[in-house]
Amino acid sequence: MSGTALFPSQRSFRFYPTPTGAQAVLALPIELDPGTVNLEVRVPGRQDPLVATVEIVDPHFPETKLSVEPKFIAPSAAHKKQMEEDQAAFREAFSRPFEPPLFTAAFAPPREAKVTGQFGERRTFNGKKQSQHYGTDLAGATGEPIRATNDGVVALVRDCFASGKSIAIAHGGGLFSVYFHMSGFDVRPGDHVVRGQVIGKVGATGRVTGPHLHFGIKVIDIYVDPDSVYRLAFSAPFGATTSGTAP
Ligand SMILES: [Zn+2]
Numbered sequence: 001m002s003g004t005a006l007f008p009s010q011r012s013f014r015f016y017p018t019p020t021g022a023q024a025v026l027a028l029p030i031e032l033d034p035g036t037v038n039l040e041v042r043v044p045g046r047q048d049p050l051v052a053t054v055e056i057v058d059p060h061f062p063e064t065k066l067s068v069e070p071k072f073i074a075p076s077a078a079h080k081k082q083m084e085e086d087q088a089a090f091r092e093a094f095s096r097p098f099e100p101p102l103f104t105a106a107f108a109p110p111r112e113a114k115v116t117g118q119f120g121e122r123r124t125f126n127g128k129k130q131s132q133h134y135g136t137d138l139a140g141a142t143g144e145p146i147r148a149t150n151d152g153v154v155a156l157v158r159d160c161f162a163s164g165k166s167i168a169i170a171h172g173g174g175l176f177s178v179y180f181h182m183s184g185f186d187v188r189p190g191d192h193v194v195r196g197q198v199i200g201k202v203g204a205t206g207r208v209t210g211p212h213l214h215f216g217i218k219v220i221d222i223y224v225d226p227d228s229v230y231r232l233a234f235s236a237p238f239g240a241t242t243s244g245t246a247p
Helices: 077-093 226-230
Strands: 002-006 011-014 016-018 021-023 035-042 050-056 063-066 115-117 122-125 129-132 136-139 145-147 152-160 164-172 175-185 198-202 212-219 222-224
Touching (some): 077 152, 115 212, 152 175, 222 226
Parallel strands (some): 063 122
Antiparallel strands (some): 002 011, 035 050, 122 129, 136 212, 145 198, 152 164, 164 175, 175 198, 212 222
């Protein structure tokens, strides 16, 4: 069983079996303009695909201005090289083969803390560099605990230039979580972690204006609003992955 979202460029999504049928998690890019997206799902033994339409609404992302050290606005050649190596390490961590979910409960926030930066914010750094925020910032003092959002396997533990001390966890089902700007690690690559387990400490490493946790959730290759993932109902236990993907 396989599905395809049809918009300007096609995007496939994968199903895994559940006790009552099959489930898939699909993300759409944050940059998508309001409008409609058509979905097609092909089911073995059925000639015609199932079709559905998803409406994209304007999320009205807020705009903020931030100040950071100049080296993050105009990185040196050495820093650029480091950023490329960091990106390659993340690509490697996210390139795991598709596997069924490794978790059985819903996703939970990694800290019970005030949200200081929303997903999707359009940000201006030092009055010029612009970017959009691909995660949620949670308040915290250096040394305070950070917990795994769900069960999974630690896919990356790395000290990066922009994201500082960083962890990525693979949760299966195409889902990953990331934790940036940490001051210390309590896990190692390959470790199995459970929901709520302390994986490290809040810090102010990398491109930051002060100590906090940047938390992100990725579906295959797209960062999504963590709030939208906390609300998803998963029907565990999950079976083996089904074969086949869309083109
Ligand atoms: Zn952030």
